[in-house]
Amino acid sequence: MNRIPYSEEFDLSVVHDLDELNNMAKLCIRCGLRQGCTGVVFGEGNAGSGLMLIGEGPGADEDRLGRPFVGKAGQLLDNILQAIGLERFTHTYIANVVKxxxxxxRAPGPEEAMQCLPWLHRQIELISPRIIVLLGNTALQYLIDPSARITKMRGHWLTSKSGIKIMPTYHPAALLRDMSKKRPVWEDFQKVSEEFKKL
Ligand code: SF4
Known part of the structure; x- marks a missing residue:
């Protein structure tokens, strides 16, 4: 399989299998981030659960292990999910804006996000979640509105054109820095839990 270079025509609509998309993404060199990382962190979880969580990008632990949300923020996310009766591998699929x-x-830049988002958009299409939780400003701004602020938008349901219910909330890493965000995140995930029970 050829690597996906920066300038190549990039039509992922022809890819109809999540594993195939994963294999293609692993070869991606569309932006400069690939030069400084260990590997592409595509995403993981139960693609059929109906619930997808989207964060910003891999950190050091995620880069080392090739899996999303496995560092301290990931452990906190696991705890949050457990508190609402969900287990990440059974009940969610987790990915990031950049892989x-x-x-x-640092946060991904606009050019890096623009180059990487086609992977996530096709990932969302193939997974076809009923609910998406956007974790933090980066996910909110690159998927919904560049001028949106998580402080204003969190806790309020949005609905995509295709009918996906979308809940923005703080990134777990923000909770690690500021525990006053714990309560609003708890409230947001309670709403997610209620909606998930309807699936
Ligand atoms: S961040 Fe995304 S676009 Fe950039 S090289 Fe990695 S997979 Fe490709």
Whole structure:
């Protein structure tokens, strides 16, 4: 399989299998992030659960292990999910806006996100979730509105054109820095839980 270079025509609508998309993404060199990371972190979980969580990008632990949300923020996310009766591998599929680690854990830049988003968009199409939880500003801004702020939008349901219910909330890493965000995140995930029970 050829690597996906920066300038190549990039039509992923012809890919109809999540594993095939994963294999293609692993070869991606569409942006500079790939040069500084260990590997592409595609995403994982139960693609048939109906619930998808989307974060910002891999951190150091995620880059090392090739899996999303496995560091401290990931452990906190696991705890949050457990508190509402969900187990991440059974009840969720988790991915990020960019699939390669930005150096120093900085937020991905607009060009990096633009190059990477086709992977996530096709991932969403193939998984076809009924509910998406956007974890943090980066996911909110690149998937909904570049001018949106998580502080204003969190806790309020949005609905995509295709009918997906979308809940923005704080990224678990933000909770690690500021525990005052714990209560609003708890309230947001309670809403997610109620909606998930309807699936
Ligand atoms: S971040 Fe995304 S677009 Fe950039 S190289 Fe990695 S997979 Fe490709």
């Amino acid at each position: 390669c680690r930005p150096p120093g854990n």
